[in-house]
Amino acid sequence: MTAVVQPRPVEGRSLWQDGLARLRRNRAAMASLVFLVLMALACLAGPYLTGHAYDQVYRSYVKVGPSLSPYPKAEAIAPAALDALKRARVDVGEPVEIVGESVRIPVSSSRELDPRIVRYVDRVDIFSGARLEEIAADGRSGVIVADIERFTFLFGTDATGRDLLTRTLIAGRISLTIGLLATVVAILIGVTYGAVSGYLGGRVDLVMMRVVDILYSLPFIFFVILLVVFFGRNFVLMFIAVGAVEWLDMARIVRGQTLSLKRQEFIQAAEALGVENVGILRRHIIPNLTGPVVIYMTLLVPRVILLESFLSFLGLGVQEPMTSWGVLISEGARDIEGNPTMLLFPAIFLTTTLFALNFIGDGLRDALDPKDR
Amino acid sequence: MFGYVTRRLLTAIPTLFLIVTGAFFLIRVAPGGPFNLERPLEAKVMENLNRIYHLDKPLWEQYLYYLGNLALGDFGPSFVYRDFSVAELFASGLPVSIQIGAGALVLALVAGTLLGIASALRQNRPTDYGIVGLATLGITIPTFVIAPLLSLVFGVWLGWLPAGGWGDGAWSYKVLPIVTLALPQIAVVTRLTRGAMIEAMRSHHIRTARAYGLKPWTVVVVHALRSAILPVVSYAGPAAAALLTGSVVVETIFGIPGVGRYFVQAALNRDYTLVMGTVIVIAIFIIVFNLVVDLLYALIDPRVRLG
Numbered sequence: 308m309t310a311v312v313q314p315r316p317v318e319g320r321s322l323w324q325d326g327l328a329r330l331r332r333n334r335a336a337m338a339s340l341v342f343l344v345l346m347a348l349a350c351l352a353g354p355y356l357t358g359h360a361y362d363q364v365y366r367s368y369v370k371v372g373p374s375l376s377p378y379p380k381a382e383a384i385a386p387a388a389l390d391a392l393k394r395a396r397v398d399v400g401e402p403v404e405i406v407g408e409s410v411r412i413p414v415s416s417s418r419e420l421d422p423r424i425v426r427y428v429d430r431v432d433i434f435s436g437a438r439l440e441e442i443a444a445d446g447r448s449g450v451i452v453a454d455i456e457r458f459t460f461l462f463g464t465d466a467t468g469r470d471l472l473t474r475t476l477i478a479g480r481i482s483l484t485i486g487l488l489a490t491v492v493a494i495l496i497g498v499t500y501g502a503v504s505g506y507l508g509g510r511v512d513l514v515m516m517r518v519v520d521i522l523y524s525l526p527f528i529f530f531v532i533l534l535v536v537f538f539g540r541n542f543v544l545m546f547i548a549v550g551a552v553e554w555l556d557m558a559r560i561v562r563g564q565t566l567s568l569k570r571q572e573f574i575q576a577a578e579a580l581g582v583e584n585v586g587i588l589r590r591h592i593i594p595n596l597t598g599p600v601v602i603y604m605t606l607l608v609p610r611v612i613l614l615e616s617f618l619s620f621l622g623l624g625v626q627e628p629m630t631s632w633g634v635l636i637s638e639g640a641r642d643i644e645g646n647p648t649m650l651l652f653p654a655i656f657l658t659t660t661l662f663a664l665n666f667i668g669d670g671l672r673d674a675l676d677p678k679d680r
Numbered sequence: 681m682f683g684y685v686t687r688r689l690l691t692a693i694p695t696l697f698l699i700v701t702g703a704f705f706l707i708r709v710a711p712g713g714p715f716n717l718e719r720p721l722e723a724k725v726m727e728n729l730n731r732i733y734h735l736d737k738p739l740w741e742q743y744l745y746y747l748g749n750l751a752l753g754d755f756g757p758s759f760v761y762r763d764f765s766v767a768e769l770f771a772s773g774l775p776v777s778i779q780i781g782a783g784a785l786v787l788a789l790v791a792g793t794l795l796g797i798a799s800a801l802r803q804n805r806p807t808d809y810g811i812v813g814l815a816t817l818g819i820t821i822p823t824f825v826i827a828p829l830l831s832l833v834f835g836v837w838l839g840w841l842p843a844g845g846w847g848d849g850a851w852s853y854k855v856l857p858i859v860t861l862a863l864p865q866i867a868v869v870t871r872l873t874r875g876a877m878i879e880a881m882r883s884h885h886i887r888t889a890r891a892y893g894l895k896p897w898t899v900v901v902v903h904a905l906r907s908a909i910l911p912v913v914s915y916a917g918p919a920a921a922a923l924l925t926g927s928v929v930v931e932t933i934f935g936i937p938g939v940g941r942y943f944v945q946a947a948l949n950r951d952y953t954l955v956m957g958t959v960i961v962i963a964i965f966i967i968v969f970n971l972v973v974d975l976l977y978a979l980i981d982p983r984v985r986l987g
Binding site for chain 1: 695698699702703706707709710711712816817819820821822824825827828829831832836928929933943944947948955959
């Protein structure tokens, strides 16, 4: 007797497993995902590694260009020392010598040298630990010795002399946080509103969608400005509010999906079993909406980031000394002829991030859209 | 057709009324007023100003007063741009914005459709990837990055075109703003056309047309494009309304005297009448262009019946 070969049960693949597998094959989306994770990590950890605080002002280094070698440049040291001592009312002898990591400035005066003049030197960011040495017997001449402080500004500095790399990373933190925060708010409101409207249907649906239509036809920027006026310039509150404005599209999408869902058998079955409306919405409708919501979410995050930049560009967004990519770009745009890098670096960061987010969104849509199989 | 248009325009009146009402009370709820300056005005001066502009009356009375004037076609005086009425501001600014916006719209539709078709016909080939990549770039780079860059490259470095200004509408001053405004729209139109075109090329009527032995050009332009253009048309309606009513970023960066700047300025300064005027103008543009879209839809797609 031959053993009956049991056919191995066919292992089903859920929509999600299927989608995930397809997303993995999408090289652009995966690369974007990796890029985005790296960007987020850089923005989180980077500011601690650059060696500058985001609001530290270096008066001696206003608008210096990006450079891999540390400042100050050798030829800039002597003039800076002379400049620093201009107000000390002493005669500065030549030459100003640079010995290793310190500078020697011979000084003399017709009166006795006041040791406090070293403060003039210390005040400049280039020097530190200035001291008066080799004082002559009459106390009228000596040498000021000061250590040279070396700073690296990979991206250069902004118009007030703050390190642009640190600021760009901090700005990324703010922009990404705002993007996520506002999106979550928009999704929460949009999904609830759309699902309720679509599921209840009838007159409730009509009224709820009329409200959305009217909100739609009011210019968007109008709301945002009102929100800025109401909430002041507190950006957290404001972006919760921006999320509260961005939910309109979400509500429409969700409503449409709900309309088609609620005619399906499993909803009717739940109704027949006597499940309450709230129960059906929570247990059956909303989980089935995840696909379109996730896709829309990845596309909404870049939109919100862009919106935040736009508001910051208008001067309505994040306030100094905090910063965001939009703020940095608008600062750079103002001074584009003098120093284009101030615009370029934040713009590159913003654009690449948005680019990556868009690719992920497109990839997700391709992966989850059953029509495309 | 004529009856349909009339009916649509008539139903627009209640919508406009709701928008006007909503905007009126929303802007009034916002704290601050048009005359709250950094340095407060004298109490007596303030009182006089409020009386002249009817701001001392109860809100509902002001609302009725405003509605009454609006019914007569009077948008009222601007609170902040003194000596100008809102109508005058629009009369001088709107033509400028429309010129720029219309240029951008035409450029976006022509370039976007062509790129979209090219991309769809070479799906998953290098041309396609290149165009899609460029389109994604166009969507992601914000206008306020493109505008200063274009101004720097073509205005300052190359010196081909003026870096900014209006120059009484000389064409050379319009090129950069139009291109700046059009670039993101080109990107969107390209993507829409590409998607719709790919779907159209797979459909049965295209296979039939091919089987008849029609020339590829006829198949693409006459048969496929006709259905592929529909999503573009429905996108172009709201986009046209937004483009023609001016862009605050482009107008600020290039220094163009359009109406795009008014809205932000007016809302921040609580220039109530100017805000209301802008809201109404934008709403009218949206309503009109939605109507145009519906008419075009019926024209292109014979299955759509107006009613």
